[in-house]
Amino acid sequence: MKEDQVVAEEPGFQDEEESLFQDIDLLQKHGINVADIKKLKSVGICTIKGIQMTTRRALCNVKGLSEAKVDKIKEAANKLIEPGFLTAFEYSEKRKMVFHITTGSQEFDKLLGGGIESMAITEAFGEFRTGKTQLSHTLCGEHQMELLDYVAAKFHEEAGIFKLLIIDSIMALFRVDFSGRGELAERQQKLAQMLSRLQKISE
Structure with missing residues (x-):
């Protein structure tokens, strides 16, 4: 060839x-x-x-x-489709695929156990102007830099390893559709369903 x-x-x-x-x-x-x-x-x-x-x-x-x-x-x-049951060994092998995306701060990475973990949902919450959106923007930049470094070295070997999805903000969407304490229970149920779907997608 x-x-x-x-x-x-x-x-x-x-x-x-x-x-x-x-x-x-x-x-x-x-x-x-x-x-x-x-x-x-x-x-x-x-x-x-x-x-x-x-x-x-x-x-x-x-x-x-x-x-x-x-x-x-x-x-x-x-x-x-294959059954969803995994043995402990298979789950251990799957966990080896997990990687971490740096937040740009070494101390913050330590608090998170190495950074933002892949194949998982990481929620940032807090009051207005506490840095949630700034963190999301930083992660996007850090993610792209890691992606470029990886692609430069191993472009043809393994594709699709770096995947990042940021939803800013997930609660804002539900507050629009559900208002008042009377709809609080239904809102939380819908939120739980959405988080469950996101968790399945991340896996």
Whole structure:
């Protein structure tokens, strides 16, 4: 093979991508009709993992999906993706993939156990003008610098390791839709659901 030929992506990396983003159309092979798949897509569920991340109650709220259909869809999705159970050894190996992003302050990094941890949710809270947004901006800059250093050294070896998502602010969105103490319980339930979805995405 000539040196200037483009090297194909490693099969292992392709398999990982395919397993992570399996198209919802694969449900047809397990007896789910096209009409029901379109209903799922209409509410933003387009992958097999998306089905697993959505509760049965939420799926039953989709117009045209009965409890029987939801159970069938869930069962079909479980057949298409690996079970979520991990042995202690497998979980230990998964934890080795965790890395930390520096905050720009060595002392702050020490308090956080090395910096902002990947594959996890880090919440910054406090009063107005205490530095929450500034911290987010700093992390974006530090993240990009680490990304550039990494890409310069190992661009073709391992892609997609550095991933950072900042939501500023998650509570502001819920305060707009839910106001007053009367809606506090419902707001907290929705917030918990959102944090649960973010946690699953980070994994």
